Amino acid sequence: MVPSGQLPPATRPDLPSPEIDILELGDLTPGAGQPRPVLLDDDLLILVTGGHGIVELDFHALPCRPGTLLRATPGQVLRCPARLDAIVLRWHADALHGLDVDPAAVPHHHQLTGEDEDAVINEVSQLVVDHRRHRDDPAVRALLRHQLAVLLIRLALLPGARDSERAPDDTDPQRTEAATFRRFCREVEAGYPYTRRVEDYAARLGCSVRTLTRACLAVTGRSAKQVVDERVALQARRLLAATDEPVARIGRQLGFPEPTNFGRFFTREVGVSPGAFRAARGRSPQRIVAPRRPGDPCTPAGRA
Template sequence: MMVTTGQPSPATRTGLSEPRLGTDEIVTGALDDLTADRGWSRPVLLDRDVLILVTHGHGTAELDFRAVPCRPGTLLRAHPGQALRCVGTQLDATVVSWGPDALRGLDVDPDAVPTHRQLAGEDEDAVIGEVSQLAVDADRHALVPAAAALLRHQLAVLLLRLSLLPHPDRSPAPRAEAETFRRLCREVESGYRDTRRVEDYAARIGCSVRTLTRACLAVTGRSAKQVVDERVALQACRLLAATDEPIARIGRRLGFPEPTNFGRFFTREVGVSPGAFRAGRERPLPVRLVRPRPPADSPAPAGRA
């Protein structure tokens, strides 16, 4: 059963993807609440920030077309706009979801939590305890408006704890180049539908194309142009897999007025045509993506839409 903070209307109890949830609401529930399709025959596009803590079973989660093996203690951090699908053996998980204003005013960076962690030992015990208490309190106080502050602070503590865990995949890039890369990702996130020119992003940031490329190579091993194109290709993959929107319209939304140009771009980046990618979307990991591929320390904004 889905539960929310504050005093929810009936509409707020229908699932985590319900668009009428308040922007400051915190929601807890089960994994199947994320999709209307209990069989997860295709990915779903998330519209809220999500934490998933696997409690029972084994299987695989596909987050933006990357397979993540799941077992008890697996923690997934997903962002609005990402494509999620769960396949294989039935998984049980506790899901925590929150809107963009849920943590306003609190000194916590939810984007510091890594995408995937396999918890163990004392860390696992502490996270399980905090997630369980948050879910219990959300259920117990669902109709008490004053409980919203309690859940906000519980979520903040949980995210702070997760952000402090050792991060074995953190990029060794120098701080200045890592910051330039983060700034590029933020600009790409807001502008990838309009331009794929690295020169445009360099102008927005106030640096040279060479500086952007050097930063991207340091963090990801790929050029700035590849980073921009991979973001566009990723959004195309999401829309092709999780929606029935016509391929030509998806191309136009992403800045390709001509379908042939979109087809050539997608095939170059992903390795198959848009039609072939969509045709295989109901099979687990229908294609092996060469790109887009997130860097090891990819900042969260690059996954938002």
């Protein structure tokens, strides 16, 4: 049984390549009325083809119209309005194994225009056609994997997409701090359910708390402790919005044995109690929030 609020695995018995699936936007949030946020298990690439509306990704409201490209990653929560039409590519993590491609270099929210839009639409359309026409051919698995890799590489080359992916330069303090911040984010992603102590992350990275705090302040304007606490609060918001797990159990999963401690932490970070936040999860986003910078916050993809 698939837990409430989660997508079913990206496998269907009639498809030869369960690693890569083609969906419609309505398949992500089925049902009538205001769609509920969905906790994602797989990578998604969404190309809006019709309509205007707002897609909510990790609680950021993103404006969408034809040509809008969205990339979502496992662990994020997604809510899509019914008035949008889109092609959705969904793939398992191992679909790109052995291929020289980095999905993390793809922007999470981008409005395609001009030649870029034409090229991306052509590649997505060809992938969809091959997915449908060759479903009985065993060779389609390799074809789709390479088509997806080419598409992702093309998207990584979009203007501005790779600004945050430059290799660190030891002679440039800002770029060195950005590299430290990225390493810190990776450690936080692995360790946030177990510890919120910056000292523990500094020990794992072989640096001082002061170094981590300096890097976080340089990249985000927030301290290392704030970055850790925001990551924990984000996961709490995801689970409260997209699942029916009891509040106390969610707190325990995030390292709060006592529900009162979790309630105080959540209220401090989010501004409302866990119960109030969950009660409001079905409301439509009230305003558009611009996507954060690439290192901001520490999400599984490092971007939101």
